[in-house]
Amino acid sequence: MSAASAPLHLGTLQLTYQVLALLLTAFSVGGALLAKGRYGLWFWVGSFATLALFQISGAAVLPAWDKNAGYLIGHLGGMLSSLCVLLGIRAYLGLTLRWKQGLAFVLGAGAVCAALMAAGLSPRMSLALSLLVSAVLRWQAFTHLLAAFRRHGGTPMGFATAIILLSVVSHLVRTGALLSPLGAGYENGFQSNAFGMLGLIVVLVMHGFVILLLVTHALQREVLSLAEHDSLTGLLNRRGMDARFERLRRRAAMQGGQSMSLALIDVDHFKAVNDRLGHGAGDDVLKGLGALLDTLIRPTDLAVRLGGEEFVLLWNGIQPGVEGAMAEKIRQAVARHPFETREGPVAVTVSIGVTGMPAHDGDLESVLKRADRALYRAKQDGRDRVAVDPG
Secondary structure: OOOOOOOOOHHHHHHHHHHHHHHHHHHHHHHHHHOOOOHHHHHHHHHHHHHHHHHHHHHHHHHOOHHHHHHHHHHHHHHHHHHHHHHHHHHHHOOOOOOOHHHHHHHHHHHHHHHHHHHOOHHHHHHHHHHHHHHHHHHHHHHHHHHHHHOOOOHHHHHHHHHHHHHHHHHHHHHHEEEEEEEHHOOHHHHHHHHHHHHHHHHHHHHHHHHHHHHHHHHHHHHHHHHOOOOOOOOEHHHHHHHHHHHHHHHHHHHHOEEEEEEEEEOOOOOHHHHHHOOHHHHHHHHHHHHHHHHOOOOEEEEEEOOOOOOEEEEEOOOOHHHHHHHHHHHHHHHHOOOOOOOOEEOOOEEEEEEEOOOOOOHHHHHHHHHHHHHHHHHHHHOOOOEEEEO
16 A cells, blocks of 8 residues: 555654654653653663654655665664663663673664665665564563563563563564565555554554553552561561561472571660660661671571561571571670660670471461560570570
8 A cells, every 4th residue: 555545644643753752752851850760761761762863863864865864764763762672671670781782783783774775675674674673672671571570570560561572573563564575565664654654653652651661660669668668777577577478488388398487686675775875876776786687697588677676587498406506696796796876886785586487387476476485585584695496
């Protein structure tokens, strides 16, 4: 179908595409500034900006200078935009960017596109190659998102993953159409085909949805993190412990019934610290203790501020019977570590109640009660010591 007989007006669609790309660039710049560059938003700015600038530049070159050069500029812009999409997602997920390899890949493909046009081939061949390169870059972005979705879940992440996959499919379908015998009728590809331009507009809108969904997912996780973490120490709170305990228990059961152990820690005579130095200094002690405990556990373990001056350590997958020795190391580390406060260094001691926990024991409350009994015994015996409840 020719552009003249198309039910859609090509010129209007081209203008719509360019204006939409500019608007999305402006909005994403504003979002990136407000978010202070988080979530990889500057790369999304780049994805929209390259589309807008290269498409407008290509359209200006088409009538004024060299028609093929105008097409080449547009094709290169599409590949650079897809590279920015990949980099944006890698930045969002905290992965290594590897932008040099990606840029070399795009520039190499751009050189091949230029060679195809210089050889006198139809611009649709260059467009097909640029679409294929974009599909490869977007497929990498899709695999990263899919892996993150499998780890963390979340409806926004799931939708974003699906949209990127649809973007990959869209690029591959266009590539196949251009390379098919019917592709010769596309009149030099989607640059001069109304339906092709409509497809580009749809993909551009999909990009906007991806940003919205990913930022929404990140904000949801941040809000959840705030709800599950203690604002003073940064450790997990009781809610966060409950949620992670269930996951740890299931994982331990799947790994052959590995046991877990729990230590309930209480700062000795903490009220005296508050009374003598003030609550500000007491808070400094709690913050310092939380930071110290966080350095004394493995990545697979949990450190929790249960409330007040009480803390919990949850050890995952340790040999039964060694929890007492581990707790003793914690006690000694605290005793020889003065904590810096606004009133100067403050030394404190802790009493610790420890209990083991088989993997099939899913009742956290009963485990805490056993640890509390052991903690009470440690205090009765003079504090600054470890007591073990065999469970």
